[in-house]
Amino acid sequence: MRLSYSAISTYQKCPLSYKFMYVDKLPTKPSHYLSFGSSIHSALEFFYNVEKPEPCSLERLLEELDNVWLNDGYEDEAHERQYKEKGRVILTQFYHDNVLRFAVPVAVEKRFSLDIDGVTLSGVIDRIDRLSSGGIEIIDYKTNDKLPPKTKMNTDLQLPIYHMAVEELYGTAPQKVTFYFLVPNQKISVRKTKNDVAKTKDTIFKVANDIKAQKFDPFKNPLCPWCDFIELCPLHKDDPAILARAAANGKISAGKNQQAATITTIQELKQSATEIEKAVDEYLDLTQTISTARLRLNELQSTIHDYCEAHGLASISGTRGKLGRKARKTTHYNIDKLRELLEPRGLWEKVLDVNGRLLKELLDDKASQGELRKIIETAKEVEEISYVLYVKDELTEQ
Numbered sequence: 001m002r003l004s005y006s007a008i009s010t011y012q013k014c015p016l017s018y019k020f021m022y023v024d025k026l027p028t029k030p031s032h033y034l035s036f037g038s039s040i041h042s043a044l045e046f047f048y049n050v051e052k053p054e055p056c057s058l059e060r061l062l063e064e065l066d067n068v069w070l071n072d073g074y075e076d077e078a079h080e081r082q083y084k085e086k087g088r089v090i091l092t093q094f095y096h097d098n099v100l101r102f103a104v105p106v107a108v109e110k111r112f113s114l115d116i117d118g119v120t121l122s123g124v125i126d127r128i129d130r131l132s133s134g135g136i137e138i139i140d141y142k143t144n145d146k147l148p149p150k151t152k153m154n155t156d157l158q159l160p161i162y163h164m165a166v167e168e169l170y171g172t173a174p175q176k177v178t179f180y181f182l183v184p185n186q187k188i189s190v191r192k193t194k195n196d197v198a199k200t201k202d203t204i205f206k207v208a209n210d211i212k213a214q215k216f217d218p219f220k221n222p223l224c225p226w227c228d229f230i231e232l233c234p235l236h237k238d239d240p241a242i243l244a245r246a247a248a249n250g251k252i253s254a255g256k257n258q259q260a261a262t263i264t265t266i267q268e269l270k271q272s273a274t275e276i277e278k279a280v281d282e283y284l285d286l287t288q289t290i291s292t293a294r295l296r297l298n299e300l301q302s303t304i305h306d307y308c309e310a311h312g313l314a315s316i317s318g319t320r321g322k323l324g325r326k327a328r329k330t331t332h333y334n335i336d337k338l339r340e341l342l343e344p345r346g347l348w349e350k351v352l353d354v355n356g357r358l359l360k361e362l363l364d365d366k367a368s369q370g371e372l373r374k375i376i377e378t379a380k381e382v383e384e385i386s387y388v389l390y391v392k393d394e395l396t397e398q
């Protein structure tokens with residue numbers, strides 16, 4: 001079986017999208033992210049693909065960006081211009097940071113093909129440098145706007161796969177493996193241990209075996225609105241909001257999808273996506289404001305209570321109003337006493353009710369007999385369904 005890092009990563013994100021892309025080989029939609037990333041990679045390949053340590057001028061590098069520029073996937077000319085300008089800024093920054101220590105790399109865009117117990121792993125390493133210590137550093141360029149979370153970088157398979165490839169190609173383990181984030185202009189280097197490599201191999205085998213077993217279930221994830229196959233996905237056919245977001249990202253054609261049929265044009269889908277996104281953003285902002293306000297209210301309450309307590313006050317004034325202070329008693333009934341009082345009057349039965357918490361404890365108790373649990377469950381009736389919103393952490397979801 002042949003696999004690449006991208007294929008493995010696609011499978012890990014969603015097995016069904018892997019199937020659509022690598023098994024069914026369905027066409028993908030043009031993406032400006034991919035075009036932009038490829039253009040920058042090609043310009044940097046040109047910069048380093050030299051025989052002598054004589055870097056070209058910045059003007060020549062920027063001219064090369066024009067030569068290798070891919071224009072697929074941009075919304076319009078203005079959008080493309082904006083990205084080209086961004087590319088020029090990134091390359092200018094890169095040039096200034098690297099030109100003085102320019103050295104001819106060991107390799108650029110180095111292809112590899114590794115056999116790991118029957119799984120052939122192939123890929124391309126952006127750049128391989130020789131360090132002053134004599135060791136090897138792998139560089140992988142990234143054009144993301146932000147750094148991914150640390151946990152993602154630590155568990156990502158790309159660098160350990162490259163580590164294995166370099167070990168195979170040059171007979172020595174790389175000293176450093178580095179993600180070079182070009183937009184925030186930050187390098188993150190990590191060392192991969194034998195243990196990391198062993199874990200990576202285990203993951204690769206697991207993915208390969210799952211693919212062989214044709215395990216292609218869809219897996220909902222935060223990148224679904226950017227999925228090229230969302231129109232074919234069974235998980236989102238009843239979710240107009242996510243389809244609208246996908247349409248706004250150019251991943252859906254109006255009218256092709258049953259759910260989208262009611263919304264006839266891409267323009268409407270985009271508008272709908274923008275509105276729902278605004279609503280979600282406003283909700284998140286308000287949640288944050290309320291939770292900050294709640295914390296502050298608690299602080300103020302204790303300050304005011306402490307002051308009233310110390311001075312024996314039942315009310316206190318500010319410049320805009322007055323606060324009263326009274327004790328709120330929390331009470332509970334003495335069950336034995338209550339029973340003693342009500343039972344002789346024939347009223348005890350009238351106040352008996354099922355205690356939901358205690359019932360749940362009874363049901364959760366492993367010691368509860370299966371039969372009893374089944375009987376109690378049959379008495380459960382849905383009275384009302386209500387929905388709550390909660391803030392989801394996209395990173396843990398990933």
Ligand code: SF4
Pocket residue numbers: 013014015016017218219220221223224225227228229230233234235236
């Ligand atoms: S939309 Fe999401 S769940 Fe469906 S195939 Fe694409 S990535 Fe998978």
